[in-house]
Amino acid sequence: MSDKPHGSGTIEPGDTSKRVGAEVVRERGGDPEEICEKLIDAIGAEFTTYYYYTNLRTHLSGKEDLKEITEDARLEDRAHFELVMPRVYELGGKLPNDIRDFADRSSCPDAYLPDDPTPTNILEQLLEAERCAIRTWAEVCDMTRDCDPRTYDMAQRIYNEEVDHEAWFIELLSRERDDETNPAGHFVRGDPGDSPYSTNNRFNESA
Ligand SMILES: [Fe+2]
Numbered sequence: 491m492s493d494k495p496h497g498s499g500t501i502e503p504g505d506t507s508k509r510v511g512a513e514v515v516r517e518r519g520g521d522p523e524e525i526c527e528k529l530i531d532a533i534g535a536e537f538t539t540y541y542y543y544t545n546l547r548t549h550l551s552g553k554e555d556l557k558e559i560t561e562d563a564r565l566e567d568r569a570h571f572e573l574v575m576p577r578v579y580e581l582g583g584k585l586p587n588d589i590r591d592f593a594d595r596s597s598c599p600d601a602y603l604p605d606d607p608t609p610t611n612i613l614e615q616l617l618e619a620e621r622c623a624i625r626t627w628a629e630v631c632d633m634t635r636d637c638d639p640r641t642y643d644m645a646q647r648i649y650n651e652e653v654d655h656e657a658w659f660i661e662l663l664s665r666e667r668d669d670e671t672n673p674a675g676h677f678v679r680g681d682p683g684d685s686p687y688s689t690n691n692r693f694n695e696s697a
């Protein structure tokens with residue numbers, strides 16, 4: 491046996507049925523299964539929001555500035571799904587086999603196209619979707635801050651971008667609905683869906 495302090499642990503050498511990457515979370519007071527289930531709900535919201543934002547962006551017809559910002563938010567939600575999906579498997583879980591189950595588990599309401607799809611109504615829908623995302627990832631940060639540095643790192647990166655998204659839509663809605671100046675203090679992303687915080691774990695250039 492090795493006399494190195496981390497040369498062995500609670501999992502037998504060669505055992506592929508368990509993961510040290512999950513057990514260390516438990517050893518630090520976290521619950522990998524609970525975190526995993528929360529992550530599936532959270533990326534269910536990212537994935538469905540990517541779909542719904544496609545429709546919302548499409549209906550911002552003739553408003554190229556609104557379409558551009560909505561496209562950034564849309565693509566970044568896809569990046570959030572892509573970033574966290576592997577973590578579900580690392581923690582011992584799996585994606586629901588049926589996309590209907592996945593959508594139903596979403597931690598946020600469906601971002602439907604409003605019956606009267608005016609830019610104001612669409613921006614209100616976008617704003618509330620971002621607020622749900624902020625609350626979701628803040629909760630994941632709280633669950634993982636002291637026990638799961640890998641999930642926490644992902645969640646706080648996504649949280650950063652969701653706060654950006656809320657600021658964008660507050661600025662745009664304030665101008666569109668109320669003719670008020672309410673700056674985000676931001677400028678457009680360099681490329682559509684740049685994902686400046688959550689981009690570092692992409693599988694390839696298209697993700
Ligand atoms: Fe997101």
Ligand SMILES: [Fe+2]
Pocket residue numbers: 563567620623651652655
């Ligand atoms: Fe977002």
